[in-house]
Amino acid sequence: MRPVPGSADTAVELTGITKRFPGVVANDDVNIAVTRGHVHAIVGENGAGKSTLMKILYGMQRPDEGSIAVDGTTVSFSSPSDAIEAGVGMVHQHFMLAGNLTVLENVVLGSEPRKNGFLDAGEARRRIEEISSSYGLDVNPDELVEELGVGDRQRVEILKVLYRGAKILILDEPTAVLVPQEVDELFENLRELKSEGLTVIFISHKLDEVLRVADQITVIRRGTTVATVDPAETNARALAELMVGSELPSPETRESTVTDTPMLTVTGLTLRAVDGRPLLEDIGFTIHKGEVLGIAGVEGNGQSELVEAIMGMRRVDGQIRLADEDISGWSTRRRREAGIAYIPEDRHRHGLLLEASLWENRILGHQTQEPNVNGPLIDRKGARRDSQRIVDQYDVRTPSIDVFASALSGGNQQKFIVGREMSGEPVVLIGAHPTRGVDVGAQAAIWDHIRTARREGLAVLLISADLDELIGLSDTIKVVLRGRFVADVDPAHVTPEELGSAMTGAGAKA
Amino acid sequence: MTGRFDPRKILLTLAAPAIAIVFAFIITSLVLLAAGDPIVDTWKTILDVGSQPRSISLIVNSATVFYFSALAVAIGFRMNLFNIGVDGQYRLGVFTAAWVGSLISVPKPLHILVIVFVAMAVSALWAGIAGVLKVTRGVSEVISTIMLNFIATGMIAYFLRQVAVPVSGSNNIGTEPLPASGRLGGISLIPDSPLKIYGFIVVAVLAGIGYSLLLNRTRFGFDLRATGHSETAAVASGVNVKRMIVISMLLSGAVAGLVGMPVLLGEAYSYSLAFPAGLGFTGIAIALLGRNHPVGIAIGALLWAYLDVSGNPLQILVGVSSEIVTIMQGVIVLSVVVAYELVRRYRIAQEQRRVARELTSAPPTPREAQEASA
Numbered sequence: 001m002r003p004v005p006g007s008a009d010t011a012v013e014l015t016g017i018t019k020r021f022p023g024v025v026a027n028d029d030v031n032i033a034v035t036r037g038h039v040h041a042i043v044g045e046n047g048a049g050k051s052t053l054m055k056i057l058y059g060m061q062r063p064d065e066g067s068i069a070v071d072g073t074t075v076s077f078s079s080p081s082d083a084i085e086a087g088v089g090m091v092h093q094h095f096m097l098a099g100n101l102t103v104l105e106n107v108v109l110g111s112e113p114r115k116n117g118f119l120d121a122g123e124a125r126r127r128i129e130e131i132s133s134s135y136g137l138d139v140n141p142d143e144l145v146e147e148l149g150v151g152d153r154q155r156v157e158i159l160k161v162l163y164r165g166a167k168i169l170i171l172d173e174p175t176a177v178l179v180p181q182e183v184d185e186l187f188e189n190l191r192e193l194k195s196e197g198l199t200v201i202f203i204s205h206k207l208d209e210v211l212r213v214a215d216q217i218t219v220i221r222r223g224t225t226v227a228t229v230d231p232a233e234t235n236a237r238a239l240a241e242l243m244v245g246s247e248l249p250s251p252e253t254r255e256s257t258v259t260d261t262p263m264l265t266v267t268g269l270t271l272r273a274v275d276g277r278p279l280l281e282d283i284g285f286t287i288h289k290g291e292v293l294g295i296a297g298v299e300g301n302g303q304s305e306l307v308e309a310i311m312g313m314r315r316v317d318g319q320i321r322l323a324d325e326d327i328s329g330w331s332t333r334r335r336r337e338a339g340i341a342y343i344p345e346d347r348h349r350h351g352l353l354l355e356a357s358l359w360e361n362r363i364l365g366h367q368t369q370e371p372n373v374n375g376p377l378i379d380r381k382g383a384r385r386d387s388q389r390i391v392d393q394y395d396v397r398t399p400s401i402d403v404f405a406s407a408l409s410g411g412n413q414q415k416f417i418v419g420r421e422m423s424g425e426p427v428v429l430i431g432a433h434p435t436r437g438v439d440v441g442a443q444a445a446i447w448d449h450i451r452t453a454r455r456e457g458l459a460v461l462l463i464s465a466d467l468d469e470l471i472g473l474s475d476t477i478k479v480v481l482r483g484r485f486v487a488d489v490d491p492a493h494v495t496p497e498e499l500g501s502a503m504t505g506a507g508a509k510a
Numbered sequence: 511m512t513g514r515f516d517p518r519k520i521l522l523t524l525a526a527p528a529i530a531i532v533f534a535f536i537i538t539s540l541v542l543l544a545a546g547d548p549i550v551d552t553w554k555t556i557l558d559v560g561s562q563p564r565s566i567s568l569i570v571n572s573a574t575v576f577y578f579s580a581l582a583v584a585i586g587f588r589m590n591l592f593n594i595g596v597d598g599q600y601r602l603g604v605f606t607a608a609w610v611g612s613l614i615s616v617p618k619p620l621h622i623l624v625i626v627f628v629a630m631a632v633s634a635l636w637a638g639i640a641g642v643l644k645v646t647r648g649v650s651e652v653i654s655t656i657m658l659n660f661i662a663t664g665m666i667a668y669f670l671r672q673v674a675v676p677v678s679g680s681n682n683i684g685t686e687p688l689p690a691s692g693r694l695g696g697i698s699l700i701p702d703s704p705l706k707i708y709g710f711i712v713v714a715v716l717a718g719i720g721y722s723l724l725l726n727r728t729r730f731g732f733d734l735r736a737t738g739h740s741e742t743a744a745v746a747s748g749v750n751v752k753r754m755i756v757i758s759m760l761l762s763g764a765v766a767g768l769v770g771m772p773v774l775l776g777e778a779y780s781y782s783l784a785f786p787a788g789l790g791f792t793g794i795a796i797a798l799l800g801r802n803h804p805v806g807i808a809i810g811a812l813l814w815a816y817l818d819v820s821g822n823p824l825q826i827l828v829g830v831s832s833e834i835v836t837i838m839q840g841v842i843v844l845s846v847v848v849a850y851e852l853v854r855r856y857r858i859a860q861e862q863r864r865v866a867r868e869l870t871s872a873p874p875t876p877r878e879a880q881e882a883s884a
Contacts, residue, residue, distance in 0.1 A: 313745055333748030342746065350746035353739040355858070364736060365747035367729050376729050399868035406858055407865040 010072065011036040011168055011199040012057070012088070017066035019052055026052040028224045030066070034168075034216075039190055039200045041210040041231075044220035044243055050203050053220070054170050057201075058090045059083035070168070089166025091157045093173045099146035103139055104128055107160050131162050136192040151182035155189065168199045175209055179298045180500065187213045205243075207236040219243055240440060257290035258475050262323070263459035264310070264428045269318035271305055271483075279305045280316065280483045287428070292450070292460040294474030294491065296467070298503050302483035303463045304345060307432050310461070311335060311342050322428065337368055341426035343417055343434045345463070347410075351417045354406040358398060359387040361405050362420055369424055390419035395445060410437040418446050422453060429453070432463045447473060467496040479503055519857075526853045527799065527809075530846035538838045542830070551828045556835075559820040563703035570700070572815035573808070574711045574772050575786070579793025580811060581721055582765035584802040586651075588725060589738040589758045595640060595655025596766040597790025598662030603633030604770025605666045605685070608781035609673050611774075612686035621691040622775060629774075630767035636662065637763025638756060645752040651759070659790075670781070677782050684782025694775035710772035717765065718804040734758060766790065795843045801850060814839060 010033050017030040027049045034040040044050050055061045057068060059077030067074050070086045077083045080090070097106050104124055113123040128141045137155045145156060154174060161169055175183045190200055190213055204210050210217055211231045218228045219242040227242050269283040280302050287293045297303055308314040312332040320328050322338055336342070342365065344350035352361055362383050363372040371382030387401040394415045398408055405413060414437055421429065434450065435443040450473060454460060464470045470477060471491045479487040479502045487502050542549045559565045579596055586593035593599075607629035614624065640658060643649040674683040696706025725731035737744040737754050745751055769789055770781075778785060796814055800806030817839055821832030 311746065331748065331750060332745065333750070336748045344746055349740070349742040351743065353736055353743055356735075356739060360732075363732055364743065367732055367736075367747065367749075373729055378727055378729060378732055380727075397869050399865055403865055404858065404861055407861040 009036045013069040015067050017056060017063045019056060019063050026223055030225050032218050032225060034199055034201060036199050037194055037197050038215040039194055039202055039213055041202045041204060041214035041217045042220060043205055043210055043217060043239060048220045049223035050220055054172060054203060058088060058170060084164050084166065087165060087167040089161030089164060090170040091161055091174060093176060095153050095157055097145045097153060097156060102142050102144055103156050104141035106145055106156055107163050111164060131159060135196060137189060151178055151185055170201045172203050175204065175206060183209060207239045211236060256475060257455050259289040261289040262286045263289050265321040267319045269309055269316055271316040278483045283485060285478060287459040287461060289457045289459055290454055292454055292462050292474045294462045294470040294477040295480055296470055296477050296499055296503055297480035299465060301480050303480060307430055310430055336365060339427035341421035341429045343421050343431040345432035347413055347417055352405045352413060355404055358401040358403060358405055359384045362387040390416060394419035411439050411442055414438045415442055422449055429458055429460045431460060433465060435469060467499050522853055522857055526849035527846055529849045530842050533845045534838050534841040537841045538834060541837055547830045548828055552824065552830050555823055555827050556820040563700050564705055565819050567700045567703040567705035567707060568819045569812065569815040570707050572818055573811040574708050574714050575769060575789060576792055576796050576811035576814055577714045577808060578765060578768040579789045580796035580800060580807045581717055582762045583793045583797040584807060585758060585762040585765060587797055587802050589734050591758055592652045593637060593655055593762045594652055595637060595658045596793050597788060598659035599633040599636045599763045599766040600769035600790060601666055601787060602636050602662040603629035603767035604774050605781045606632045608685045608774055611688045611692045615689060618691045622694055625692055626771055629771060630764040633767030634760045634763035637759045637766065641756040641759030645755050682782050682784055684780040687780045693779055696776055708772040708776040710776060718808060722804045798843055799846055
């Protein structure tokens with residue numbers, strides 16, 4: 001497991017890296033050797049210490065112990081500019097681009113080639129085109145960044161780093177924001193970079209992707225490196241078990257609990273964008289008591305709009321019925337009071353008040369319901385007691401219910417939201433990516449909670465990018481593409497691969 | 511936003527204004543130095559103000575007025591609404607109330623209640639215009655309230671000429687003075703002071719308590735704060751944001767209507783050209799200073815009033831222009847805004863660190879123990 005020290009083709013070598021924060025050891029004796037011209041993946045659960053490690057390598061933080069060697073020379077970075085100097089560049093998960101500037105302007109920003117004190121646009125363009133063509137990045141330097149798609153923006157970020165002379169690229173969760181086709185394109189780019197002799201460090205927790213693209217995989221668990229493996233000799237399950245350190249649960253639902261009582265019926269739901277493009281077109285389905293309806297689709301094909309329409313956050317044409325009642329004209333609050341629970345896709349935008357305490361977040365979305373209120377007054381005691389119950393039952397790791405929601409890790413925030421939404425015996429759950437960002441252990445617990453509620457008659461609309469989750473939990477799956485349902489799939493007889501191709505419109509039969 | 515008593519948090523909250531005041535002290539001293547004015551004498555004069563009973567009465571009275579203004583602004587702030595129009599709202603309210611009050615003749619408590627009600631209603635409606643424009647036409651409340659300030663000024667000038675009578679012994683004009691039944695007597699609160707404190711101070715205290723209860727203890731207050739924290743999360747939780755905007759503007763305006771009351775009922779008894787103006791803008795500064803907290807605003811209002819009052823003797827006693835006080839007020843507001851933001855970020859980071867620390871030192875949860883033994 002220990003890297004061979006001083007080997008000539010080692011681009012980066014981390015030896016015995018330890019980083020302590022007050023009371024916490026974020027990294028403990030981390031050892032990684034990255035071979036030149038490799039795509040080296042670093043995988044681990046959320047909070048395993050991947051980000052801290054990369055911040056150390058990129059000069060944003062200093063290690064307490066251990067050493068970093070780049071190209072065989074020991075280095076000590078005190079800022080990212082030192083790292084860039086040494087040829088280490090970072091592509092952040094959240095893009096740092098100015099939308100109202102062109103690609104060229106974004107790339108050169110901060111290291112502009114000058115002629116007589118003015119920007120030498122000709123020289124900049126020449127260099128950008130040279131880099132772009134030699135690595136197959138294919139970006140137009142004159143396009144405005146705000147007009148680019150996510151995949152193109154990411155290429156601009158990569159270009160930015162290459163422009164500054166990086167030979168070693170760190171990509172932090174690069175696929176988190178991409179749709180499958182864009183992921184393919186990114187991987188093509190990475191292979192191109194590799195063949196030109198560049199080294200890529202790829203941080204991820206999506207194991208199937210890592211297996212596809214990496215030459216070497218290092219697994220981190222609880223801040224330390226537990227194994228470095230060859231992707232040809234392992235599989236996703238084995239990797240996941242290394243990450244968690246124990247055997248994995250599976251999302252499979254055992255017996256069907258579907259009844260004939262319709263709980264949520266949607267008919268003819270239609271929504272158009274300002275430019276007339278259909279966002280939702282004639283969407284219709286029925287979810288019965290005890291049924292989980294899964295919606296499969298590449299993100300951005302109408303799922304968010306559908307969820308917001310059902311929650312009453314968007315006006316749409318068509319009818320929504322809850323049991324026997326037409327709720328199309330109801331406000332969001334009335335729908336929630338009627339027992340529709342909502343796990344939003346983006347927990348920071350829609351699910352939490354980050355700078356409010358956990359117990360106040362218990363009230364959010366349930367401002368008119370027991371045990372949070374008493375007439376027009378907030379029932380602090382009730383809300384606090386129930387928050388504590390959620391923290392205990394859903395294993396939310398927090399020292400108290402008085403801390404800000406922002407102090408919790410993403411996975412724990414998600415667990416709290418799930419716990420909150422499952423409170424008060426909802427009749428329908430609209431769950432968008434219910435286990436997104438949650439580690440494997442907590443994922444299983446959330447699945448259990450959903451399954452238990454389903455057995456007791458909960459109707460669930462499940463939207464997920466995790467195809468295993470979708471297949472494992474759903475009783476029926478519908479595939480959505482450009483705002484329409486294009487296929488019905490039986491989860492008992494479908495593989496993730498088949499579902500994946502149906503989602504892109506290939507091989508799907510309407 | 512958290513309820514529990516935590517000495518560390520209180521200390522952090524106090525750190526920001528303390529830093530700001532020290533910083534303002536330094537900057538002001540540098541200005542004095544640059545102008546060649548006596549630094550020590552100036553500060554001595556400013557500090558002396560606090561020991562004179564007459565000055566203390568003046569401070570408390572101005573602070574009462576500032577308090578309403580800042581409270582009105584704070585209601586908007588808590589929801590991310592910038593009600594820049596408190597100024598126009600209170601002036602229009604107090605003018606109308608003074609005029610209506612001079613026309614009617616009813617028994618005492620009722621007379622005062624009518625005046626206060628008219629002021630609050632007019633101010634609320636005036637602020638409500640901005641709220642309705644925002645939700646129906648998307649007009650930024652910053653722009654509309656500023657414009658409404660100008661319109662209010664014009665309207666008051668126009669209507670004052672219609673209803674005014676000359677104020678005796680000057681070339682000032684004003685509404686007919688209120689009869690005795692519409693006046694509110696003062697309280698002798700400060701010992702040895704020749705001046706009485708506005709009776710309306712009681713309402714200020716009640717308004718502060720009401721504000722705190724409304725925001726922290728009611729569903730409405732929760733919705734309002736949630737909208738201020740994150741509009742998207744509030745919408746997803748079922749808050750009707752448009753309705754909240756209109757209600758908050760009405761509420762903010764209604765409190766703005768109280769701004770002119772202490773002076774009208776307790777001192778001036780009429781609305782004249784000499785009626786204090788510009789109090790709405792002072793309110794913005796004080797709301798920032800007091801972090802929209804009812805006690806913080808009270809302290810901010812007292813500090814502001816103190817500096818205002820201390821400006822008067824400077825010119826006479828040490829020959830320093832009283833504008834030095836305005837400079838100090840400005841520096842305090844600017845630096846307090848920066849300091850609060852720094853403290854806020856520090857607090858979030860601190861809390862994240864504390865959570866991480868307490869979690870790692872905590873004994874394993876049952877599930878972890880199970881995993882370990884498996």
